[in-house]
Amino acid sequence: MDEKKLTPRSENYSEWYNQLVQRAELADYAPVRGCMVVRPYGWALWENIQNALDTRFKATGHVNAAFPLFIPMSFLEKEKEHVEGFSPELAVVTIGGGSELEEPLIVRPTSETIIGHMYSKWIQSYRDLPVLINQWGNVVRWEMRTRLFLRTLEFYWQEGHTAHATAEEAEAETLQMLNIYTDFALNEAAVPVIPGRKSETEKFAGAVRSYTIEAMMGDTKALQSGTSHNLGQNFAKAFDIQYLDENNTLQYCWTTSWGLSTRFIGAIIMTHGDDQGLIFPPRLAPIQVVIVPIFRNEEEQQKVMETVDRIKAELSQFRVKVDDRAEVTPGFKYNEWEMRGVPLRMEIGPKDVAKNSVALARRDILGREGKSFVAQEGIAQTVGEMLETIQANLLAKATKFRDEHIFEPKNYDEFKDIIENNGWCYVWWKPNSENEAKIKEDTKATLRCIPMEQPGGKGKCIFSGEETTEKAYFAKAY
RNA sequence: CGGGGUGUAGCGCAGACGGCUAGCGCGCCGCGUUUGGGACGCGGAGGUCGGCGGUUCAAGUCCGCCCACCCCGACCA
Structure with missing residues (x-):
């Protein structure tokens, strides 16, 4: 890297990103493919992110704990969708201390299973509920294509796991955490995000409902920047998380999980950065x-x-x-x-x-x-x-950029055109997984979210033409 | 895993037709002059040329095998 100037974003966006991450000393490539070293300057940013989130978690009654990195393989198999979703990307340990293990261990790709196992031991009565635990840690997912911060084999994150007595409480918790992520993104990172619900195809493996905050990057691609899942009773049933209610009746808990990762650093870089380099929002900047x-x-x-x-x-x-x-x-x-x-x-x-x-x-x-x-x-x-002025200006600029690149096509041809020319489509949508797949095949765009904020009324689905009551965002995504 | 590409100093590259001591820019170290938008001079350090094997008097250079990484596709916070 001898040239003084960065590759301009307009010339090669991903090259710009890669150079910047390394030159700014946020992260470096590790000797293992797909792994990264988070350097002090990058970690300082992550610490500020951690602080902002942790404060919000504690303020809403959550406590931190730490669960182990290794999970028995059999745990994952207890929840059907979960194992199907994650097995292709698992790192598996078969040898320990020089001898073959009786049961392979997986390196956690997420901790629903092992935490579910522990919750079943800890929860007996409705008096034990809710359980509101978060953990800061690392997880491993064996991805095919990797990018620093955006997708690495190992990444750092927080994962909250809660158990509740009723479906309503679990849903309220899921939405509360979605709101916390939204608030964090807007007010700390100056990243304008659209909170919304995931479609059936895009939701978390094992969840009943997934929510997301979606952000638009400088190249107009979408980045899922945080997620909150209502797991219903799926994991409670798989791991026997039961409690006795006031009437001495055994009930399954309702659980949730929610996470935000070092990927968010990528979101900050690609939301605010310009051809000169990074622009950090003052509230999170390691050096203000x-x-x-x-x-x-x-x-x-x-x-x-x-x-x-x-x-x-x-x-x-x-x-x-x-x-x-x-x-x-x-x-x-x-x-x-x-x-x-x-x-x-x-x-x-x-x-x-x-x-x-x-x-x-x-x-x-x-x-x-x-x-x-x-x-x-x-x-x-x-x-x-x-600093406050800068913080506000960054949010305003990013919001303006985003809004200028969201369009409302009148028909599918226009839709394809917009996706082709780098934009998001905001359209009436009748839920249908097959149609979603067809759109992805045609345009590479995916349903990013069904936003929480809906216009109301009715309209015709952009793809099927059927009457529907909800609008959704489609975009190419990271 | 399929297609394409690249491995030479910390980084970016040249050397490819076998031939002497393997170069260049940036960076790094020393000294001096500099300092309000990427300073300059002089002197230096730094390489088992990705690995193994072969051909040859002689291999970064030719041949074979292997390895790693990057880009494009099938998966994803």
């Missing part, structure tokens, strides 16, 4: 403000650094980095930190020392337009306001 000191000689250096230190101390509420490297020029630093997505850059040089000012450059607006010279006095407030 980078300070670049500028000086020509030791005397200037001393004065400038005094100011830099003082300003840095005043900004203690923010994540601030002072780039005091002597071996590269300020111009180099500007480019580098822009590439790495730092939302706000502060330049402090001799002129600023003299005028009690600093220069601020917004990452979301490049060039002179995004640059301003502000007083050192009240800098914390100025910076705080600017």
